[in-house]
Amino acid sequence: MLLTAEHEESSAEKISRHSALLSRQLQSLREKMYPPEAKKKLKNFSSRDVANLLGIAESSLRQLSLNGEGVIPARLENGRRIYTLEQINDLRKYLADKRPADALRFDPRRREGDKMQVIAVANFKGGSAKTTTTVHLSHYLALQGLRVLAIDLDPQASLSAMFGYQPEFDVDDNQTLYAAIRYDDDERVSLREVIRETYFDGLHLVPGNLELMEYEHETPQAIAQGMSRGDGMFFRRMATVLKEVEDDYDVVLIDAPPQLGYLTLGALYAATGLVVTVHPAMLDVSSMNQFLSMTSELLAVIEEAGGSLSHDFVRYLLTRYTPHDVPQVNVAALLRGLFGEDVLAAAVVETTAIANAGLEKKSLYEVERGTVTRDTLNRALESVDAANAEIFSLIQQVWGRV
Incomplete structure (x- = not known):
């Protein structure tokens, strides 16, 4: 039966x-x-x-x-x-x-003449700690006193969940970035209408959910119908709407989806800086190689279509790094040998402190001391702080302060 x-x-x-x-x-x-x-x-x-x-x-x-x-x-x-x-x-x-x-x-907030920094955190290999990197960086920058907007561009909405939003219950239709970049004028809203405050002073969020996939489905049809032109061209739409809030934030962080679709291309075009997260294992590095190859080809297509691409910095961040694992050490050395200073000096170590905090939907900056062994928490914070401080230094260099 x-x-x-x-x-x-x-x-x-x-x-x-x-x-x-x-x-x-x-x-x-x-x-x-x-x-x-x-x-x-x-x-x-x-x-x-x-x-x-x-x-x-x-x-x-x-x-x-x-x-x-x-x-x-x-x-x-x-x-x-x-x-x-x-x-x-x-x-x-x-x-x-x-x-x-x-x-x-x-x-340290930006002054007149300093351009808003838009940093895309990207890779299409799962397990590279892309969302964990984004949430820790957003919290770190907010703790430094910057005004930060985090954008969840991943339909799986893990970043939103880290901020306490369950995508299928707390994010209704037309409440993601899709609402601000969609092609039908009657339904499109301003970016400010989908921005939410968070429990971090100075840190706001544009949540995500599955409706973001609608942009991937609708863009080919919009291109065929001639709706993707000028500032409304599919890869320019995100950059265009970010101009609406340019005076409100110092840094925008985009958690890009784990695939090279139209949303990711829009994020790469809007970005002033790019952080590629990579787990230093050979399988992950091989996947990253495909990501880089496909990205370069697609960005060339954008440039041929009239899009000007110029990032202030492109950096690789080693994540989930085990310094006593010989194969990982060798892969890290390989990447540093090939890319030099484009690989951040700091690597985020693999630690139970980050994993346990993630289970509670928290970053290390939210963890109360005493809930994790002090030495474990301190080592984890030292690792994450070092990586975030490097990225913060890159932002300050763009603003002419370092």
């Missing part, structure tokens, strides 16, 4: 049933982790954390608080001061005004 029932159920029906079952279970798990009345929120920061972020002595921070200058932090029962990220950013502005000579150090 079971065999008969299974035989009667088509593959489409079975897959649909499995999708519904899994969707309900994910929703149930999410409600247990984050009840409907609760919202994902960022931890508070200790005086030591704040002093490190601001680059001042902890005693100086304490004196500011005693003098009633800047912001007034909350106090724990043991008397320790704790700060929110919003208060840290207020302190940045206060110190920048108080010490004009060090204003750029305290408040």
Whole structure:
């Protein structure tokens, strides 16, 4: 009887049933982790954390608080001061005004004449830590005081999930980037209408879901009908809508989909910088080689169509790196030998701290100390910080500060 029932159920029906079952279970798990009345929120920061972020002595921070200058932090029962990220950013502005000579150090946001940086994080090989890299970089830059917009361009919407949005429940139709770049004028909305605030002060998100695939399906037809022209050409549409928010952000981070489709090409064209994540294993490097070959051919097509491509930097980031694994060390040496300084000096190590944080949909910057072994967390943070600091330095170089 079971065999008969299974035989009667088509593959489409079975897959649909499995999708519904899994969707309900994910929703149930999410409600247990984050009840409907609760919202994902960022931890508070200790005086030591704040002093490190601001680059001042902890005693100086304490004196500011005693003098009633800047912001007034909350106090724990043991008397320790704790700060929110919003208060840290207020302190940045206060110190920048108080010490004009060090204003750029305290408040590193772009100034007049500095162009908004658009960084695409890309690779079409699964497991290269593309989304993990994007979320950690977005959190790091926000903690440095920059205004950041993260765009989830992957229909699987893993980046959105990291920010607490379940794509099938929290992101309705016409609430992704697709809504701002779609071809039908009646349904298209401004980019600002799909931007959401996050629990990180200064960090906003354009969420993703499966509707992003509509752009891949509609673009060939739009090209055939002559709808893709000028600024509305398929590879220019993303860059065009980003101009709407150019005054609002210092950096835009795009988590590109894991394939070379029209969305990825749009992201590459809009980008001022490109970070290619690569796991230093031979299979992954072979896949990256195909990615680079196909990308170069497609970008050449864009240039022939009148698109001008000029990135401020292109860098490769080694991810999930195990420094004691001889084959990985050899692959890393191979890449550094071939590409030189285009491979970031820092590599993000493989660690249980990142994996465990990911299971809770958190970055390392959200993890409360004490929930992970101190040495494990410190090693992981040191690795991630080093990579993010290099990328931040590249941004500052473009702005003429390094």
